[in-house]
Amino acid sequence: MVARRRKRAARDPEKGILSPPGYSAIPIKFSEKQQSSHYLYVREHKVREGTKSSWPQKRTLFVLNVPPYCTEECLSRLLSPCGPVQSVELQEKPDLAESPKEPKSKFFHPKPVPGFQVAYVVFQKPRGVSAALALKGPLLVSTESHPVKSGIHKWIRDYADSVPDPEALRVEVDTFMETYDEKMAEEEAKAKEEEGVPDEEGWVKVTRRGRRPVLPRTEAAGLRVLEREKRKRARKELLNFYAWQHRATKMEHLAQLRKKFQEDKQRIELMRAQRKFRPY
Template sequence: MVARRRKPAAPGGTGAILSPPGYSAIPIKFSEKQRASHCLYVREHKIRAGAQSAWPERRTLFVLNVPPYCTEEHLSRLLWSCGPVQSVHLRAKPDLAEGPEEPRSKFFHPKPVPGFQVAYVVFQKPKAMLAALTLTGPLLVSTESEPVKTGVHKWIADYTDSVLDPEALRVEVDTFMEAYDRKIAEEEAKAKEEEGVPDEEGWVKVTRRGRRPVLPRTEAASLRVLEREKRKRARKELLNFYAWQHRETKMEHLAQLRKKFEEDKQRIELMRAQRKFRPY
Protein backbone atom coordinates (compact mmCIF):
# COMPACT_ATOMS: atom_id res chain seq x y z
CA MET A 1 0.00 0.00 0.00
CA VAL A 2 1.45 3.35 -1.08
CA ALA A 3 1.27 6.18 1.46
CA ARG A 4 -0.10 9.50 0.30
CA ARG A 5 2.29 12.37 -0.09
CA ARG A 6 1.68 15.35 2.07
CA LYS A 7 1.59 18.80 0.49
CA PRO A 8 4.43 21.06 1.57
CA ALA A 9 3.30 23.58 4.18
CA ALA A 10 3.67 27.30 3.61
CA PRO A 11 6.17 29.30 5.71
CA GLY A 12 4.90 29.82 9.24
CA GLY A 13 2.89 26.57 9.26
CA THR A 14 -0.16 27.92 7.39
CA GLY A 15 -1.29 27.26 3.83
CA ALA A 16 -2.34 29.76 1.23
CA ILE A 17 -5.43 31.71 2.36
CA LEU A 18 -8.16 32.12 -0.20
CA SER A 19 -10.23 35.29 -0.07
CA PRO A 20 -13.10 36.72 -2.15
CA PRO A 21 -12.13 38.89 -5.11
CA GLY A 22 -11.19 42.39 -4.01
CA TYR A 23 -10.68 41.41 -0.35
CA SER A 24 -7.60 40.77 1.75
CA ALA A 25 -7.54 38.05 4.41
CA ILE A 26 -6.38 38.73 7.98
CA PRO A 27 -6.07 35.50 10.04
CA ILE A 28 -7.03 35.80 13.70
CA LYS A 29 -7.09 33.39 16.63
CA PHE A 30 -9.11 33.49 19.79
CA SER A 31 -6.04 32.66 21.90
CA GLU A 32 -2.60 31.10 21.62
CA LYS A 33 -4.02 27.65 22.40
CA GLN A 34 -6.17 27.69 19.28
CA ARG A 35 -4.49 25.95 16.36
CA ALA A 36 -6.83 26.85 13.50
CA SER A 37 -7.12 30.45 12.34
CA HIS A 38 -10.25 32.40 11.51
CA CYS A 39 -10.04 34.89 8.64
CA LEU A 40 -11.37 38.41 8.47
CA TYR A 41 -11.88 39.64 4.90
CA VAL A 42 -11.21 43.36 4.53
CA ARG A 43 -11.26 45.97 1.79
CA GLU A 44 -11.50 49.72 1.49
CA HIS A 45 -15.07 50.96 1.83
CA LYS A 46 -16.11 52.54 -1.45
CA ILE A 47 -19.45 53.86 -2.73
CA ARG A 48 -20.96 54.22 -6.18
CA ALA A 49 -20.25 57.32 -8.21
CA GLY A 50 -22.71 60.09 -7.36
CA ALA A 51 -23.81 58.46 -4.07
CA GLN A 52 -23.36 60.12 -0.70
CA SER A 53 -21.98 58.39 2.36
CA ALA A 54 -21.46 59.45 5.95
CA TRP A 55 -18.52 57.05 6.23
CA PRO A 56 -15.32 59.04 5.56
CA GLU A 57 -13.64 58.17 2.28
CA ARG A 58 -10.15 56.59 2.21
CA ARG A 59 -10.30 56.09 5.98
CA THR A 60 -13.03 53.43 6.34
CA LEU A 61 -12.24 49.71 6.31
CA PHE A 62 -15.06 47.28 5.50
CA VAL A 63 -14.68 43.95 7.35
CA LEU A 64 -16.51 40.70 6.62
CA ASN A 65 -16.78 37.45 8.62
CA VAL A 66 -16.48 38.99 12.08
CA PRO A 67 -17.00 36.17 14.64
CA PRO A 68 -19.50 36.53 17.51
CA TYR A 69 -16.79 36.68 20.18
CA CYS A 70 -15.12 39.66 18.50
CA THR A 71 -16.66 42.91 19.74
CA GLU A 72 -16.09 46.50 18.66
CA GLU A 73 -13.47 46.95 21.38
CA HIS A 74 -11.63 43.81 20.25
CA LEU A 75 -11.60 44.92 16.61
CA SER A 76 -10.30 48.33 17.61
CA ARG A 77 -7.48 46.73 19.62
CA LEU A 78 -6.56 44.28 16.85
CA LEU A 79 -6.27 47.02 14.22
CA TRP A 80 -4.73 49.68 16.46
CA SER A 81 -1.25 48.50 15.42
CA CYS A 82 -1.93 49.95 11.93
CA GLY A 83 -2.81 53.36 13.32
CA PRO A 84 -5.25 55.18 15.63
CA VAL A 85 -8.82 53.92 15.23
CA GLN A 86 -11.54 56.58 15.38
CA SER A 87 -14.59 54.31 15.65
CA VAL A 88 -15.82 50.76 14.99
CA HIS A 89 -19.42 49.93 14.02
CA LEU A 90 -20.73 46.35 13.92
CA ARG A 91 -23.72 45.47 11.74
CA ALA A 92 -25.70 42.29 11.09
CA LYS A 93 -25.40 43.00 7.35
CA PRO A 94 -23.93 45.71 5.11
CA ASP A 95 -25.46 49.11 5.81
CA LEU A 96 -27.50 50.31 2.82
CA ALA A 97 -27.94 53.76 4.37
CA GLU A 98 -24.23 54.41 3.82
CA GLY A 99 -23.78 55.98 7.20
CA PRO A 100 -23.51 55.35 10.94
CA GLU A 101 -26.66 55.07 12.98
CA GLU A 102 -27.49 57.24 15.93
CA PRO A 103 -25.62 56.25 19.10
CA ARG A 104 -27.41 53.43 20.86
CA SER A 105 -28.48 53.70 24.45
CA LYS A 106 -26.63 51.76 27.10
CA PHE A 107 -29.93 50.63 28.60
CA PHE A 108 -32.41 50.61 25.71
CA HIS A 109 -31.06 48.84 22.64
CA PRO A 110 -31.93 45.57 20.87
CA LYS A 111 -30.13 42.36 21.76
CA PRO A 112 -26.87 41.70 19.90
CA VAL A 113 -27.26 39.71 16.70
CA PRO A 114 -26.01 36.13 17.19
CA GLY A 115 -23.65 34.85 14.52
CA PHE A 116 -21.16 36.46 12.19
CA GLN A 117 -21.36 40.19 11.43
CA VAL A 118 -19.78 42.89 9.30
CA ALA A 119 -17.91 45.93 10.59
CA TYR A 120 -17.01 49.45 9.50
CA VAL A 121 -13.67 50.52 10.99
CA VAL A 122 -12.89 54.25 10.67
CA PHE A 123 -9.22 55.22 11.08
CA GLN A 124 -7.95 58.70 11.85
CA LYS A 125 -5.51 58.67 8.90
CA PRO A 126 -5.73 57.09 5.41
CA LYS A 127 -2.32 55.39 5.72
CA ALA A 128 -3.58 53.39 8.70
CA MET A 129 -6.39 51.98 6.55
CA LEU A 130 -3.85 51.02 3.85
CA ALA A 131 -1.65 49.35 6.46
CA ALA A 132 -4.62 47.26 7.64
CA LEU A 133 -5.00 45.84 4.12
CA THR A 134 -1.49 44.38 4.33
CA LEU A 135 -1.74 42.73 7.76
CA THR A 136 -0.51 39.13 7.79
CA GLY A 137 -1.35 37.92 11.29
CA PRO A 138 -2.42 35.77 12.94
CA LEU A 139 -3.75 38.27 15.47
CA LEU A 140 -4.87 37.22 18.94
CA VAL A 141 -8.26 38.33 20.24
CA SER A 142 -7.68 37.17 23.81
CA THR A 143 -4.28 37.90 25.30
CA GLU A 144 -2.79 37.61 28.78
CA SER A 145 -2.93 41.35 29.31
CA GLU A 146 -6.49 41.71 27.93
CA PRO A 147 -8.25 38.33 28.20
CA VAL A 148 -11.73 37.74 26.77
CA LYS A 149 -14.10 36.33 29.38
CA THR A 150 -15.66 32.96 28.58
CA GLY A 151 -17.78 30.36 30.33
CA VAL A 152 -18.90 31.14 33.87
CA HIS A 153 -16.87 34.36 33.98
CA LYS A 154 -18.66 35.67 30.89
CA TRP A 155 -22.04 34.69 32.34
CA ILE A 156 -21.24 36.52 35.59
CA ALA A 157 -20.11 39.61 33.68
CA ASP A 158 -23.28 39.60 31.54
CA TYR A 159 -25.46 39.23 34.62
CA THR A 160 -23.64 42.08 36.36
CA ASP A 161 -24.10 44.31 33.32
CA SER A 162 -27.82 43.44 33.20
CA VAL A 163 -28.35 44.95 36.68
CA LEU A 164 -29.14 48.59 35.95
CA ASP A 165 -27.78 51.50 37.92
CA PRO A 166 -30.86 53.50 38.98
CA GLU A 167 -29.04 56.85 39.02
CA ALA A 168 -27.46 56.37 35.57
CA LEU A 169 -30.81 55.19 34.19
CA ARG A 170 -32.57 58.25 35.64
CA VAL A 171 -30.01 60.59 34.07
CA GLU A 172 -30.38 59.00 30.64
CA VAL A 173 -34.20 59.01 30.80
CA ASP A 174 -34.22 62.66 31.90
CA THR A 175 -31.88 63.58 29.04
CA PHE A 176 -34.09 61.75 26.55
CA MET A 177 -37.27 63.39 27.86
CA GLU A 178 -35.68 66.86 27.70
CA ALA A 179 -34.74 66.28 24.07
CA TYR A 180 -38.24 64.92 23.37
CA ASP A 181 -39.97 67.90 25.04
CA ARG A 182 -37.74 70.28 23.09
CA LYS A 183 -38.69 68.55 19.84
CA ILE A 184 -42.42 68.67 20.68
CA ALA A 185 -42.16 72.37 21.58
CA GLU A 186 -40.51 73.12 18.25
CA GLU A 187 -43.23 71.21 16.38
CA GLU A 188 -45.97 73.06 18.26
CA ALA A 189 -44.34 76.42 17.55
CA LYS A 190 -44.15 75.54 13.88
CA ALA A 191 -47.79 74.42 13.91
CA LYS A 192 -48.86 77.70 15.47
CA GLU A 193 -47.18 79.63 12.70
CA GLU A 194 -48.52 77.50 9.84
CA GLU A 195 -51.95 76.36 11.01
CA GLY A 196 -53.11 79.47 12.89
CA VAL A 197 -53.61 77.82 16.27
CA PRO A 198 -54.64 80.33 18.98
CA ASP A 199 -51.87 81.23 21.39
CA GLU A 200 -52.19 81.55 25.16
CA GLU A 201 -53.95 84.94 24.88
CA GLY A 202 -56.42 83.70 22.27
CA TRP A 203 -54.89 85.49 19.28
CA VAL A 204 -54.65 83.72 15.93
CA LYS A 205 -51.96 84.45 13.38
CA VAL A 206 -53.60 84.54 9.93
CA THR A 207 -51.50 82.97 7.19
CA ARG A 208 -51.94 82.58 3.46
CA ARG A 209 -53.34 79.12 4.02
CA GLY A 210 -56.22 80.65 5.95
CA ARG A 211 -57.62 79.97 9.35
CA ARG A 212 -58.74 76.45 10.09
CA PRO A 213 -61.30 75.53 12.73
CA VAL A 214 -59.62 74.16 15.81
CA LEU A 215 -61.53 71.60 17.85
CA PRO A 216 -61.02 71.67 21.60
CA ARG A 217 -59.00 68.67 22.65
CA THR A 218 -61.29 67.54 25.44
CA GLU A 219 -62.82 64.19 26.22
CA ALA A 220 -66.39 65.52 25.83
CA ALA A 221 -65.63 66.89 22.34
CA SER A 222 -64.08 63.58 21.32
CA LEU A 223 -67.16 61.69 22.54
CA ARG A 224 -69.45 64.02 20.58
CA VAL A 225 -67.45 63.46 17.39
CA LEU A 226 -67.55 59.69 17.87
CA GLU A 227 -71.29 59.75 18.51
CA ARG A 228 -71.90 61.86 15.38
CA GLU A 229 -69.84 59.48 13.26
CA LYS A 230 -71.72 56.52 14.75
CA ARG A 231 -75.10 58.05 13.83
CA LYS A 232 -73.87 58.83 10.32
CA ARG A 233 -72.73 55.23 9.82
CA ALA A 234 -76.06 53.95 11.15
CA ARG A 235 -78.00 56.01 8.57
CA LYS A 236 -75.85 54.66 5.74
CA GLU A 237 -75.90 51.11 6.98
CA LEU A 238 -77.46 48.66 4.53
CA LEU A 239 -78.76 51.50 2.33
CA ASN A 240 -79.44 50.19 -1.22
CA PHE A 241 -77.52 47.04 -0.41
CA TYR A 242 -79.59 44.72 -2.65
CA ALA A 243 -80.54 45.07 -6.34
CA TRP A 244 -84.27 45.23 -5.58
CA GLN A 245 -83.58 48.16 -3.24
CA HIS A 246 -81.92 50.01 -6.15
CA ARG A 247 -84.96 49.33 -8.37
CA GLU A 248 -87.44 50.49 -5.74
CA THR A 249 -85.42 53.67 -5.12
CA LYS A 250 -85.43 54.49 -8.84
CA MET A 251 -89.19 53.80 -9.14
CA GLU A 252 -89.95 56.04 -6.14
CA HIS A 253 -87.81 58.79 -7.63
CA LEU A 254 -89.63 58.54 -11.00
CA ALA A 255 -93.02 58.58 -9.27
CA GLN A 256 -92.05 61.74 -7.38
CA LEU A 257 -90.93 63.40 -10.63
CA ARG A 258 -94.21 62.49 -12.39
CA LYS A 259 -96.23 63.79 -9.45
CA LYS A 260 -94.31 67.08 -9.44
CA PHE A 261 -94.77 67.36 -13.24
CA GLU A 262 -98.54 66.95 -12.95
CA GLU A 263 -98.69 69.51 -10.15
CA ASP A 264 -96.73 72.00 -12.27
CA LYS A 265 -99.10 71.42 -15.22
CA GLN A 266 -102.17 72.09 -13.06
CA ARG A 267 -100.62 75.26 -11.67
CA ILE A 268 -99.85 76.53 -15.18
CA GLU A 269 -103.40 75.79 -16.36
CA LEU A 270 -104.79 77.67 -13.38
CA MET A 271 -102.60 80.68 -14.09
CA ARG A 272 -103.70 80.66 -17.78
CA ALA A 273 -107.33 80.63 -16.70
CA GLN A 274 -106.72 83.61 -14.47
CA ARG A 275 -104.78 85.35 -17.33
CA LYS A 276 -101.76 85.75 -15.13
CA PHE A 277 -99.49 83.44 -17.07
CA ARG A 278 -96.96 85.44 -19.15
CA PRO A 279 -94.43 83.08 -20.72
CA TYR A 280 -92.83 85.95 -22.80
Protein backbone atom coordinates in the same frame (compact mmCIF):
# COMPACT_ATOMS: atom_id res chain seq x y z
CA MET B 1 -24.13 27.43 -7.61
CA VAL B 2 -21.04 26.15 -5.75
CA ALA B 3 -18.96 26.24 -8.93
CA ARG B 4 -19.95 29.85 -9.59
CA ARG B 5 -18.96 30.91 -6.10
CA ARG B 6 -15.59 29.23 -6.48
CA LYS B 7 -14.98 31.06 -9.74
CA ARG B 8 -15.94 34.42 -8.30
CA ALA B 9 -13.73 34.05 -5.25
CA ALA B 10 -10.19 35.30 -5.58
CA ARG B 11 -7.08 33.73 -4.05
CA ASP B 12 -4.53 35.92 -2.34
CA PRO B 13 -1.18 35.03 -3.98
CA GLU B 14 0.85 36.03 -0.90
CA LYS B 15 -1.26 34.29 1.75
CA GLY B 16 -2.78 31.55 -0.38
CA ILE B 17 -6.25 32.27 1.08
CA LEU B 18 -9.52 32.11 -0.84
CA SER B 19 -11.33 35.43 -0.28
CA PRO B 20 -14.22 37.34 -1.90
CA PRO B 21 -13.23 39.64 -4.78
CA GLY B 22 -12.08 43.05 -3.60
CA TYR B 23 -11.38 41.86 -0.05
CA SER B 24 -8.17 41.04 1.80
CA ALA B 25 -8.03 38.22 4.34
CA ILE B 26 -6.62 38.64 7.85
CA PRO B 27 -6.16 35.38 9.85
CA ILE B 28 -7.02 35.50 13.56
CA LYS B 29 -6.98 32.96 16.40
CA PHE B 30 -8.84 32.99 19.67
CA SER B 31 -5.71 31.98 21.59
CA GLU B 32 -2.33 30.35 21.08
CA LYS B 33 -3.81 26.91 21.75
CA GLN B 34 -6.07 27.14 18.69
CA GLN B 35 -4.45 25.47 15.69
CA SER B 36 -6.71 26.58 12.82
CA SER B 37 -7.21 30.24 11.93
CA HIS B 38 -10.38 32.21 11.37
CA TYR B 39 -10.30 34.84 8.60
CA LEU B 40 -11.58 38.39 8.58
CA TYR B 41 -12.29 39.83 5.13
CA VAL B 42 -11.60 43.56 4.92
CA ARG B 43 -11.80 46.30 2.32
CA GLU B 44 -12.04 50.08 2.24
CA HIS B 45 -15.57 51.33 2.75
CA LYS B 46 -16.77 53.24 -0.31
CA VAL B 47 -20.12 54.65 -1.45
CA ARG B 48 -21.43 55.95 -4.75
CA GLU B 49 -20.72 59.48 -5.81
CA GLY B 50 -23.28 61.95 -4.53
CA THR B 51 -24.39 59.62 -1.72
CA LYS B 52 -24.13 60.80 1.86
CA SER B 53 -22.47 58.41 4.27
CA SER B 54 -22.31 58.31 8.05
CA TRP B 55 -18.80 56.86 7.83
CA PRO B 56 -15.85 59.11 6.85
CA GLN B 57 -14.41 58.40 3.44
CA LYS B 58 -10.89 56.96 3.06
CA ARG B 59 -10.72 56.36 6.83
CA THR B 60 -13.31 53.58 7.23
CA LEU B 61 -12.51 49.87 7.01
CA PHE B 62 -15.36 47.44 6.31
CA VAL B 63 -14.89 44.01 7.95
CA LEU B 64 -16.78 40.80 7.16
CA ASN B 65 -16.99 37.46 9.02
CA VAL B 66 -16.46 38.86 12.52
CA PRO B 67 -16.90 35.96 15.00
CA PRO B 68 -19.18 36.29 18.07
CA TYR B 69 -16.27 36.23 20.54
CA CYS B 70 -14.62 39.23 18.86
CA THR B 71 -16.02 42.36 20.50
CA GLU B 72 -15.56 45.99 19.51
CA GLU B 73 -12.73 46.36 22.03
CA CYS B 74 -11.00 43.25 20.66
CA LEU B 75 -11.32 44.43 17.09
CA SER B 76 -9.96 47.86 18.01
CA ARG B 77 -6.98 46.25 19.77
CA LEU B 78 -6.26 43.90 16.84
CA LEU B 79 -6.20 46.74 14.32
CA SER B 80 -4.47 49.31 16.55
CA PRO B 81 -0.99 48.44 15.13
CA CYS B 82 -2.20 49.83 11.78
CA GLY B 83 -2.90 53.24 13.31
CA PRO B 84 -4.99 55.02 15.94
CA VAL B 85 -8.59 53.71 15.85
CA GLN B 86 -11.30 56.33 16.27
CA SER B 87 -14.34 54.06 16.57
CA VAL B 88 -15.55 50.50 15.96
CA GLU B 89 -19.18 49.48 15.42
CA LEU B 90 -20.50 45.95 15.01
CA GLN B 91 -23.73 45.30 13.10
CA GLU B 92 -25.81 42.32 12.08
CA LYS B 93 -25.64 43.25 8.38
CA PRO B 94 -24.20 46.06 6.25
CA ASP B 95 -25.94 49.40 5.92
CA LEU B 96 -28.03 49.54 2.76
CA ALA B 97 -29.15 53.17 3.14
CA GLU B 98 -26.40 55.59 4.01
CA SER B 99 -28.02 57.97 6.49
CA PRO B 100 -26.95 59.73 9.69
CA LYS B 101 -27.12 57.46 12.71
CA GLU B 102 -28.51 58.30 16.10
CA PRO B 103 -26.16 57.74 19.04
CA LYS B 104 -26.45 54.34 20.64
CA SER B 105 -27.83 54.03 24.13
CA LYS B 106 -25.84 52.26 26.80
CA PHE B 107 -28.99 50.82 28.39
CA PHE B 108 -31.69 50.73 25.69
CA HIS B 109 -30.29 48.71 22.80
CA PRO B 110 -31.39 45.54 20.98
CA LYS B 111 -30.10 42.14 22.01
CA PRO B 112 -26.62 41.29 20.70
CA VAL B 113 -26.42 39.22 17.54
CA PRO B 114 -25.42 35.64 18.46
CA GLY B 115 -23.85 34.82 15.09
CA PHE B 116 -21.24 36.37 12.83
CA GLN B 117 -21.36 40.12 12.24
CA VAL B 118 -19.90 42.90 10.14
CA ALA B 119 -17.90 45.84 11.45
CA TYR B 120 -17.08 49.42 10.50
CA VAL B 121 -13.66 50.50 11.80
CA VAL B 122 -12.86 54.21 11.56
CA PHE B 123 -9.18 55.22 11.77
CA GLN B 124 -7.98 58.68 12.68
CA LYS B 125 -5.81 58.82 9.54
CA PRO B 126 -6.30 57.31 6.04
CA ARG B 127 -3.04 55.37 6.18
CA GLY B 128 -4.59 53.10 8.81
CA VAL B 129 -6.91 51.58 6.18
CA SER B 130 -4.05 50.80 3.78
CA ALA B 131 -2.00 49.31 6.63
CA ALA B 132 -4.93 47.10 7.65
CA LEU B 133 -5.36 45.82 4.09
CA ALA B 134 -1.71 44.70 4.11
CA LEU B 135 -1.87 43.26 7.63
CA LYS B 136 -0.60 39.71 8.11
CA GLY B 137 -1.41 37.33 10.90
CA PRO B 138 -2.42 35.33 12.67
CA LEU B 139 -3.63 37.82 15.28
CA LEU B 140 -4.54 36.64 18.78
CA VAL B 141 -7.90 37.73 20.17
CA SER B 142 -7.28 36.55 23.74
CA THR B 143 -3.84 37.13 25.26
CA GLU B 144 -2.42 37.11 28.76
CA SER B 145 -2.49 40.91 28.95
CA HIS B 146 -5.96 41.15 27.36
CA PRO B 147 -7.89 37.95 28.14
CA VAL B 148 -11.32 37.42 26.57
CA LYS B 149 -13.79 35.72 28.87
CA SER B 150 -15.76 32.74 27.59
CA GLY B 151 -18.10 30.13 28.94
CA ILE B 152 -19.50 30.66 32.42
CA HIS B 153 -17.21 33.64 33.03
CA LYS B 154 -18.74 35.38 30.01
CA TRP B 155 -22.26 34.65 31.30
CA ILE B 156 -21.40 36.12 34.70
CA ARG B 157 -20.00 39.25 33.07
CA ASP B 158 -23.06 39.64 30.84
CA TYR B 159 -25.36 39.31 33.85
CA ALA B 160 -23.35 41.90 35.78
CA ASP B 161 -23.48 44.28 32.81
CA SER B 162 -27.27 43.79 32.51
CA VAL B 163 -27.82 45.48 35.91
CA PRO B 164 -27.78 49.23 35.13
CA ASP B 165 -26.57 52.03 37.34
CA PRO B 166 -29.72 53.91 38.52
CA GLU B 167 -28.08 57.35 38.44
CA ALA B 168 -26.60 56.88 34.95
CA LEU B 169 -29.92 55.50 33.72
CA ARG B 170 -31.79 58.52 35.14
CA VAL B 171 -29.38 60.94 33.44
CA GLU B 172 -29.80 59.23 30.06
CA VAL B 173 -33.60 59.13 30.33
CA ASP B 174 -33.72 62.82 31.30
CA THR B 175 -31.46 63.74 28.39
CA PHE B 176 -33.60 61.76 25.97
CA MET B 177 -36.84 63.35 27.21
CA GLU B 178 -35.37 66.86 27.00
CA THR B 179 -34.32 66.22 23.40
CA TYR B 180 -37.75 64.76 22.60
CA ASP B 181 -39.59 67.73 24.16
CA GLU B 182 -37.46 70.19 22.18
CA LYS B 183 -38.16 68.30 18.96
CA MET B 184 -41.92 68.24 19.59
CA ALA B 185 -41.91 71.97 20.45
CA GLU B 186 -40.10 72.75 17.19
CA GLU B 187 -42.59 70.67 15.17
CA GLU B 188 -45.54 72.37 16.88
CA ALA B 189 -44.11 75.83 16.26
CA LYS B 190 -43.45 74.95 12.63
CA ALA B 191 -47.02 73.64 12.20
CA LYS B 192 -48.45 76.86 13.68
CA GLU B 193 -46.35 78.95 11.30
CA GLU B 194 -47.47 76.96 8.27
CA GLU B 195 -51.16 76.95 9.28
CA GLY B 196 -53.12 79.74 7.67
CA VAL B 197 -50.30 80.78 5.32
CA PRO B 198 -51.14 80.25 1.63
CA ASP B 199 -48.57 78.40 -0.47
CA GLU B 200 -47.37 79.28 -3.99
CA GLU B 201 -50.61 78.01 -5.56
CA GLY B 202 -52.82 79.82 -3.06
CA TRP B 203 -53.82 76.79 -0.97
CA VAL B 204 -54.10 77.17 2.81
CA LYS B 205 -53.15 74.28 5.07
CA VAL B 206 -55.82 73.41 7.66
CA THR B 207 -55.12 71.05 10.55
CA ARG B 208 -57.22 69.66 13.38
CA ARG B 209 -55.10 71.51 15.89
CA GLY B 210 -57.12 74.73 15.64
CA ARG B 211 -60.57 73.18 15.26
CA ARG B 212 -63.11 73.31 18.04
CA PRO B 213 -66.03 70.92 18.59
CA VAL B 214 -69.21 72.15 16.93
CA LEU B 215 -71.86 73.03 19.54
CA PRO B 216 -75.61 73.55 18.95
CA ARG B 217 -76.50 77.18 18.34
CA THR B 218 -79.76 77.13 20.29
CA GLU B 219 -81.10 75.38 23.35
CA ALA B 220 -83.85 73.70 21.34
CA ALA B 221 -81.31 72.16 18.95
CA GLY B 222 -79.32 70.86 21.90
CA LEU B 223 -82.43 69.29 23.42
CA ARG B 224 -83.28 67.60 20.12
CA VAL B 225 -79.78 66.11 19.90
CA LEU B 226 -79.95 64.84 23.47
CA GLU B 227 -83.40 63.33 22.89
CA ARG B 228 -82.20 61.59 19.73
CA GLU B 229 -79.20 60.13 21.50
CA LYS B 230 -81.39 58.99 24.36
CA ARG B 231 -83.74 57.15 22.00
CA LYS B 232 -80.82 55.45 20.26
CA ARG B 233 -79.35 54.34 23.56
CA ALA B 234 -82.72 53.00 24.79
CA ARG B 235 -83.27 51.14 21.51
CA LYS B 236 -79.85 49.48 21.77
CA GLU B 237 -80.38 48.52 25.39
CA LEU B 238 -83.89 47.08 25.00
CA LEU B 239 -83.58 45.47 21.58
CA ASN B 240 -83.00 41.71 21.87
CA PHE B 241 -82.17 41.84 25.54
CA TYR B 242 -82.82 38.09 25.91
CA ALA B 243 -81.99 35.25 23.53
CA TRP B 244 -85.62 34.29 23.09
CA GLN B 245 -86.42 37.88 22.13
CA HIS B 246 -83.75 37.67 19.45
CA ARG B 247 -85.25 34.45 18.06
CA ALA B 248 -88.78 35.89 18.18
CA THR B 249 -87.64 38.98 16.31
CA LYS B 250 -86.12 36.80 13.61
CA MET B 251 -89.28 34.69 13.27
CA GLU B 252 -91.44 37.80 13.06
CA HIS B 253 -89.20 39.26 10.38
CA LEU B 254 -89.39 36.04 8.34
CA ALA B 255 -93.20 35.97 8.68
CA GLN B 256 -93.42 39.54 7.40
CA LEU B 257 -91.21 38.67 4.43
CA ARG B 258 -93.39 35.65 3.56
CA LYS B 259 -96.58 37.72 3.84
CA LYS B 260 -95.13 40.42 1.60
CA PHE B 261 -94.05 37.78 -0.91
CA GLN B 262 -97.57 36.34 -1.09
CA GLU B 263 -99.08 39.81 -1.49
CA ASP B 264 -96.68 40.62 -4.31
CA LYS B 265 -97.47 37.27 -5.97
CA GLN B 266 -101.22 37.93 -5.86
CA ARG B 267 -100.72 41.45 -7.20
CA ILE B 268 -98.72 40.12 -10.16
CA GLU B 269 -101.42 37.50 -10.98
CA LEU B 270 -104.11 40.20 -10.84
CA MET B 271 -102.10 42.42 -13.21
CA ARG B 272 -101.74 39.51 -15.63
CA ALA B 273 -105.49 38.84 -15.54
CA GLN B 274 -106.29 42.50 -16.25
CA ARG B 275 -103.84 42.72 -19.13
CA LYS B 276 -105.70 43.40 -22.40
CA PHE B 277 -102.93 42.56 -24.86
CA ARG B 278 -102.57 38.78 -25.20
CA PRO B 279 -99.88 37.72 -27.71
CA TYR B 280 -100.88 34.01 -27.38
